[in-house]
Amino acid sequence: MTINDFEIVNDEIKKYYGTDKVLELPKSIKSIGVEAFKNCFDIEKIILNEGIKKIDKQAFVNCANLKSVNIPNSLTDIDPTAFMYANNIIEFIVSDDNQYYKAIKGSLYSKDESVLLFYANGLTKTSFTVPNSVYYIRDYAFFANKTLKKVIIGSNTKWIGNYAFCESKLESVKLSKWLSTICTGSFQFTNLKKIEIPCNVTSICENAFLQCPAKKIFLPSTLLSVATGGLMVSEVPTIFFSGDKENWDLITLYDNAIVPNASVKIIGRKNKWSEKELKIYQQENNIETNAKKQLKDFVIEEGILKEYRGSETTIYLPHTITKISSEFKCKNKDELKKIVCSNSIYEIERNALRGYQGLENIVLPENLLIIGPYALTDCQSLRGISINESIKYIAESFTGYRCYRLNSLVVDPRNHRYLSKNDIIYTKDGKKVIAYATGKNAKEIKLISKVVRICPYVFKNVECLEAIVLPNSVESIGVAAFSECKKLRYVKLSKKLRIIEPYAFSSCYNLEKIELPSSLEYIDAKAFDVCTKLTSVVYLGSKEEWQSHPEFTDAIPQQAILTFKKNK
Template identity: 25%
Template sequence: MKIRFITLIATMICSSNVWGNFTIDQLTYGVSSEENREVYIADCKDTVTSVTIPNTVSMYGKEYSVVGIGENAFANCTSLASINIPNSITTISDYAFYNCSALTELTVPGSVTGIGKEALYGCKSLTTLHIMEGLDSIGQYAFWQCYALKDIYVSPDNPKFCSEDGILYNKDKTALLKHAPARPNTTFTVPASVTRIHECAFEDCKSLTSVILPQNLTYIGCRAFSYCQALAEINIPVNLQEIDDEAFGNCRSLTSLILPESLNKIGNRAFINCSNLHSVQLPANLTRIENSTFSNCVSLTGINFPETISFIGGNAFASCSLTQVTLPSQIETIEEYCFYNCKNLTSVSLPADHEINIGKSAFEGTHIITFYCKGTTPPVAADAFSWTNLQYSALFIPSQSVEAYKATEPWSKFGYVEDIESHATFFDVDTIRYRGENGTATAIFNADSWATEVVVPESVTQNGNLYTVTGIGNNAFESNSMSAIRLPQTITRIGNKAFFYCNSLQSIELPEQLSEIGEEAFYNCQSLQTVTIPESVSEIKYQTFAGCNKLEKVHVPEGLKRIHSNAFAYCSSLTAFDVPAQTDSIGNGVFNACSALNAISVSPQNTKYTSIDGILYNKTSTQLITYPAGQTALSFTLSDKVIRICQDAFFGNTCLQYVYIPNSVQEIGSRAFNSCVSLDSVRLPESLTEIPDYTFYKCQSLRSIQIPAAVKRIGTAAFYNCQNLASIRCEAINPPVIDLLTFNFVPTDIPIYVPQESINRYKEAEYWSTFSNYQGIQTGICNMNSSKEITFNQGLLHNPNGLSIQIFDTSGRLIYQGSETTIHLSEKGIYLIHYQQKTIKVSF
């Protein structure tokens, strides 16, 4: 029936002398002493509106004195408006009138000696309290949330308590127990005799704007001034020693505090939610700041810590507006969430060497720009910056400790590591963060990543110092939503990934003085259409413009020396490229999957490279470097001058169906035919000793492959996802080394043609053993008779019945397998056609 229940046995009293409860009218009684015939009020009906407690009650022919009001006796009787307590009552127990929200007045008779803790908690309509002469103890929080209480009267004959102007004190007025919260006064002077202010003494005194405390005050109790929301001014006396938990919590008008040197303890949540508190002076000898002491003091912008502080508790400054924090030299512990959500906190400094432990999320939600660790040993702070992006923040540490910090989380997450003796400075101007030193600045981060247009200024000012903006830092505008950016002519360097994944960037004018563009600087800028690279740039680095799939034209400087790997990979709208005269180094895969690129031209004055039919070679044409992915020819025959096919040479060409590689070729680079999805067949040279990693990766139309006898190794994923392979002919006596991925997603039941004497070797070799259909290589001619089923005329072989046939050259290489009705043999020579256990010879 009630929220709180007493722990006595709830059985009805019977004719024997067993103690129990019984109900008369609206009240339930419990026997406290059968011998003395004494009972107490144990419970009451919730709906009661008015109660008169009798002096005595009779039950089973016995008369009992009513001597107490038990725990929770009237708890949650929310309709109870009045009660008459007789002089027989000696105790009012804990929670006795808990949440009797309609009770307006209460007289505690002279017979009552004690009121329990929280006895009147939540009596929100109680306006007047009369205390008679016998009361000598009042429990904690007895009058908590009695918001309407206006007057407290104490009998002059009471030896323990007194009242003055409706305010409750102990008898000698050294302790102030309760200032009635509904009193209309706006100012109050605490009597000079008072040395202690008890818990909740002024709680919810919403009219108070100013309180003057006596000089001899030594203690302010728990929640003493809590929720005094109009309290704007209070003097803290010089002899105060302790401010207990939540003493000034939610004093939202309090603006400043000067705490005396005598103060040696500030409790948990002492000033929590003091939202207008902007200035606090801490005592010089304070050693601890407890949990949530200044939590949510959103106007607090600065704090000076005494050097004696060794401990700062959890949430101590959570959600404050601190901008800089310098921790004292004696600090040892910074508890979890200490500076959580201090969104304006940009700079933190830790002292020199001694062990410091920083708790979980201590700096989560901050806006750290610079963090100074003066100690050579990294503080223990594994999760101190949870969910905080440190990529554009600077860590200043002793130069000899760089490796130690880089090897330790979270310090390894800082994007910039600086010598603590450095003159570098980091600062924000508008939405852009800069690193400044010696009069120049580099833009390193843009906080407004959703801005559609960005202007980088020519110069910025910080603390009166002028900095010329000369650089765009690594990742500075990564994943920004800008469609345009204006750079000043003072810019000389653009860092790695500076505009990485700026998908909406349509245009950018690169400054004439620009000398360096970093790796992946414009990676995946999918809206960028044209770029003019200044003459001062000498190299295009790794993947600088990779993934710019709308980039149609690139103007490169005549002085360009180097183009690094994948510089323009997947630029699917790029149609042409001119290699300047001075370019002497072109990396692998520069034009990978540039599906519209049909020609690469080279300046005739270039001494390193040449172009033949739009195909890029080295100057002597012995190395084929790039066969443009946009060329539309169905077949291609390499010149016998070529000895090397470079890495990624044919990458991503979707038109080629057949490639003839002469025996002059000694090496094929990795990924050479990667993603050539239309490639049907390819002739590999006899001199080949290795088929490197990913060579024919995802060549999904490849139907057959003949692996020369000299091949010793076939690399990882060399034929990965060649799902339409119908046969493999491997002439090597000893199975080439392969791995798990070499033929991944190739059917395992296709014919594998190997030398007859090597079948068992292949069946037992690692990973070759996954294939199940091994057949010995057929040599010689079974039948030289002419054929009615197959006819041949000037390089065209006719197979009108669609028979399954194999075509070999005179060296025994399988060059075709299938059942097409018309087959074109592109090279003159002698061929052996095998079908239906027959072999015929043709030539042209």
């Protein structure tokens, strides 16, 4: 391998032209671009360099002889399609220090084992049981697998992603009883001869079982919608429905949802619904009923909501939607006041609802797993957010800033990842502050004593905040964490504070004095930018300690006088 084998632009590999069997990437590489290694049949093993952060779409598509992938500590983002048709991978090897990924018996999982990301398709096993730790099987996880005939989905799995088993040779699958939605193309072009949908599923998305040779299909009474191609199997099946005729008539069947000549047998429920089950069904049915009226106004691609073209101020999202896109557009963006999400939605992507300034209320789905960065930033009229039990990931800056009226943030106490106290969201261990209801009138904020990090933008632009005392456990303050707190007069920093990131206290116009602990290792030059009244900075160490960090001086406003607590 030579550097000339690569086309590299801004530290990203755009194309590889070499013929190496074992390939170690140049140390300068930060990302691998779209289709960069497409059809590289020679590569058998790839060693990703420390420093790489991203692998983009179809980066290794059709690398038919690739057997081993080494994942370093630095890698944080792998697109679901990165290894499409790389069907001979037998192992992912992950650095123990990687905070995002973990390898189990060759396959790739999230660090906490709750997401199955890539099954090693080169393994020769004919059956596989998804571990009970897995909550979500990601898009394309088993795509085009040629060896597995039988899969048992773990008992805690609630989501099977888009095209997860598409084009595989799967003949039998036992689905988890907690499964709620079967996403776009999940089992498309497989060899399933029988389809049994468990009782909690409310929606079958577009092309979910397209062209499967199934002759028998068992559907639950909870089902509310089947999207186009959802049950368009290659045979003329018999459908056994466990509800009554009234339930069947309520199901939304989109164009070409099922085989036209399919025989439907209404077999009725064996047991009566519990009060909770009935309530959930009625709520979801109400959403679907209202969504039907607005259906023509939605643009949905492969289960992803791209656009709303209607003019209603309240919109109901149908059960054919699994994600709200980062590119979501809305014709009446400024007039939209309420969004009611169906339980089929598991992700709100980065920036999805950013800048929806008239939005007052969003009813999040019970099965939501992911809220991306800045998803609800600059929603200036939003009043409250309730986080459900199932949420697995909330981006550190999901509310970001300019949520001026947000006065309630509540996390279901059963959630295993997050907790809330006094309208502040923390990680479950209490070590990170994720979000704050910035519309509250509190003049002083008290954090729990375990906090180690205050994440970016958490308290940005809190208009009433006058004082903050950080517990001595705090070690880092994120980007713009207290920026534009215009009434902030008093700040007491932690004795263990090590890092103050850019703009942490910028534009705090009434801040006059700050004491910096001697534990500091880094202060960004813009940490106190535009703090026009900051005239006194007291360093709690000695002058000699301060001078050992010459870059600290750049962070001190010109008008401020620097003094030292210790003489030596």
